[in-house]
Amino acid sequence: MKSLASESPAPDASPTADTPLAIPFAMSPYRELGLKDLPAKTQDLVRKFAEDGYVIVDMDMDDFEATADGIMNGLAGRYPEEDRRIAEAWYDVPEVRDLATTPFIIETLTTLYGRRPLPFQTLNFDVGTGQAAHSDTIHFHCSPKNYMCGAWVALEDIDAENGPLFAYPGSHKLPDYDMTTLGLPPQIKNYWLYEQRIVEIMDGMGFKRREFHVKKGQAVIWAANLVHGGTHVIDPKRTRQSQVTHYYFEDGMYYFPMGSDPMNGKVTGREVIDLVTGKYVKHRNNGVDFPEANYDQCWRYERPLPDFITGTPDIPPPKGSPPLTPSLPAPDLTQGSVSQRLINLQESMHALRTESNQLKTSFEEIVEDYKSGHEWQVKAAEAQDKLEAMAEDNLKKDAYIKKRDQEFAYRAARRVTKTWRAVTGKPKDER
Numbered sequence: 457m458k459s460l461a462s463e464s465p466a467p468d469a470s471p472t473a474d475t476p477l478a479i480p481f482a483m484s485p486y487r488e489l490g491l492k493d494l495p496a497k498t499q500d501l502v503r504k505f506a507e508d509g510y511v512i513v514d515m516d517m518d519d520f521e522a523t524a525d526g527i528m529n530g531l532a533g534r535y536p537e538e539d540r541r542i543a544e545a546w547y548d549v550p551e552v553r554d555l556a557t558t559p560f561i562i563e564t565l566t567t568l569y570g571r572r573p574l575p576f577q578t579l580n581f582d583v584g585t586g587q588a589a590h591s592d593t594i595h596f597h598c599s600p601k602n603y604m605c606g607a608w609v610a611l612e613d614i615d616a617e618n619g620p621l622f623a624y625p626g627s628h629k630l631p632d633y634d635m636t637t638l639g640l641p642p643q644i645k646n647y648w649l650y651e652q653r654i655v656e657i658m659d660g661m662g663f664k665r666r667e668f669h670v671k672k673g674q675a676v677i678w679a680a681n682l683v684h685g686g687t688h689v690i691d692p693k694r695t696r697q698s699q700v701t702h703y704y705f706e707d708g709m710y711y712f713p714m715g716s717d718p719m720n721g722k723v724t725g726r727e728v729i730d731l732v733t734g735k736y737v738k739h740r741n742n743g744v745d746f747p748e749a750n751y752d753q754c755w756r757y758e759r760p761l762p763d764f765i766t767g768t769p770d771i772p773p774p775k776g777s778p779p780l781t782p783s784l785p786a787p788d789l790t791q792g793s794v795s796q797r798l799i800n801l802q803e804s805m806h807a808l809r810t811e812s813n814q815l816k817t818s819f820e821e822i823v824e825d826y827k828s829g830h831e832w833q834v835k836a837a838e839a840q841d842k843l844e845a846m847a848e849d850n851l852k853k854d855a856y857i858k859k860r861d862q863e864f865a866y867r868a869a870r871r872v873t874k875t876w877r878a879v880t881g882k883p884k885d886e887r
């Protein structure tokens with residue numbers, strides 16, 4: 457990279473006593489001074505953002521329902537099976553850009569940061585991501601630092617079951633944990649180690665994870681350095697329709713940390729398009745234009761760009777620009793990345809759950825069979841008892857009839873004998 461110091465500041469950019477600090481308003485040491493004349497609600501919002509590193513707001517957008525429907529219908533059937541996220545859907549779904557640039561969010565971010573926000577990247581999801589904890593500074597960085605944030609909008613109700621977003625409140629106050637700080641060469645293949653270490657740091661420092669069970673039409677705005685991610689989906693039948701837009705702020709230099717190694721003189725710049733104006737954003741270093749040619753390489757949006765993007769980029773793409781993907785790095789399967797292992801785990805849990813449901817059903821069927829078999833056995837035994845009782849009765853009846861008949865026959869014979877003797881005076885064989 458050409459030396460940044462070699463860019464001599466233009467005379468009109470010379471600092472004066474009034475030159476403002478390059479620190480986001482919410483985090484500025486002069487925050488309270490700036491807040492005192494603002495409405496109480498705004499003061500609360502700014503202080504909460506400064507304290508927790510995020511705020512949850514209700515979207516104030518008249519056509520929110522229609523916008524949400526437009527996004528969901530426009531992207532239905534387009535989510536790739538292996539990584540269910542769509543980056544930069546604003547290329548062809550106008551409602552994605554409408555949501556990213558809605559005046560309510562732009563005004564809220566202007567209040568929190570004190571600079572004009574530049575919505576430059578969108579990600580849409582139809583289901584929960586299970587994305588491991590990270591801070592966005594690892595993916596999108598800038599100078600002056602911290603002028604970057606995410607605004608994540610729920611397009612349907614989110615609860616514990618469909619993969620809510622989570623964050624470690626207050627973690628944005630920690631220093632930037634970049635790859636170098638974590639003892640890792642800044643390369644995508646080492647990203648799985650970043651994921652592991654950042655969670656160890658959160659646990660080690662006693663940060664508590666908070667889940668955001670937000671309603672359709674609520675937005676979570678988080679600061680660049682807040683450690684956050686997506687929880688695992690408990691109910692795989694549920695969707696989790698949502699859109700996150702990432703914002704830089706004007707007057708900065710925007711770069712891609714995973715492809716940069718500043719101490720070795722290597723910085724990968726990032727082309728930035730402001731989705732509000734549809735124009736390329738000039739990189740500026742301390743108030744001075746910083747042509748993209750000064751980076752040794754630059755990440756660029758995929759071409760062709762949609763028609764609403766006007767103007768010309770600072771420079772044509774330098775030779776040998778790396779073919780970096782616009783989305784977050786995919787988990788590296790060969791390295792056994794934490795995210796991939798979590799995804800695998802989730803899949804095996806799902807398979808186990810399905811298997812155990814099947815076993816439960818078969819078990820219930822067996823129990824039912826057993827119960828009804830048992831009932832039949834009881835009924836059969838009762839019937840047998842009845843039959844036997846009847847048979848016994850019949851035998852008794854037969855024996856009785858036989859005995860009675862014998863009795864009748866005997867009595868009849870006795871009567872004949874008596875009659876004979878009375879008539880003849882002679883004995884007659886009595887039986």
Ligand SMILES: O=C(O)CCC(=O)C(=O)O
Nearest residue numbers: 585586587684685686700
């Ligand atoms: O939506 C999610 O689950 C995670 C999104 C996220 O972490 C991000 O956009 O930085």
